[in-house]
Amino acid sequence: MPYLGFPVEVQSQEAGGGGMMGILEYLMVLVASTPALALWIAVIIYGAVKLHRGGGRAERFLIAGGSIKLIGNLLIIPTVFLAPWLFHQDYSTDYVSTVHTGLTIFRNVISMAGIICLIYAFWVKFNKRNSEPMVSLPDN
């Protein structure tokens, strides 16, 4: 069976973990996803503030995109947790690898939807600028 980009289980097995991740690995996954989670939370808050101050469709799409990306990032955690658990339940490497790949693709599709929402928000804002005369704030 080839290695299919599935480092977590292999590393923990090499470390003598018997296929199960330790607390340290779980914490590392959480810490690694924190900056991305913080970014998307900031995007949602920014969009909400702009919407509250009289924003429109663009701000709604900004919030939608940020929320979808946040969900996509949160899905990293169960994806990483599920694979070692399946190994522990004596499922074959083939099965675990297929489940892991399926989940990763699903997460990437969600992420794609989020990116498209964000780009559409930008597009709406651009078209609004073209239809109404607007002034940009100076860039300091």
Next chain:
Amino acid sequence: METYVQTVEISMLRHVPELIAWGIGLVLAIIMLRRGGVKAEKLLLAGCSLMFVAPLSSLLMNNWLSQLALEQDMSYIDMMRSPAWIVLSIVIGVLSLAGLVCLIWAFLSRFKARKPAGAA
């Protein structure tokens, strides 16, 4: 050889949604620039390009290293520990980070734009 093809296919499948999304962004950024886009649209174009290049490089790197691992009869884990892998990973990380900075800057400058005081 079959396993190598399998690995490459799965690696490609993982990156396809991301590539499609950034490709759409790239096309829309070019359209906006042609319709009179300014700094924000240029930054969006730069950001989308970098975010498009980063997963593409990652995909190519994975494929290249899989092939190299097969040729040199090394395990993929040993390959991942090699300095070449670490350096390339850092380069891809820097590309992604630069793309993200460009995108944040683009969004901030576009969403900061406001109507003049006298406008209705």
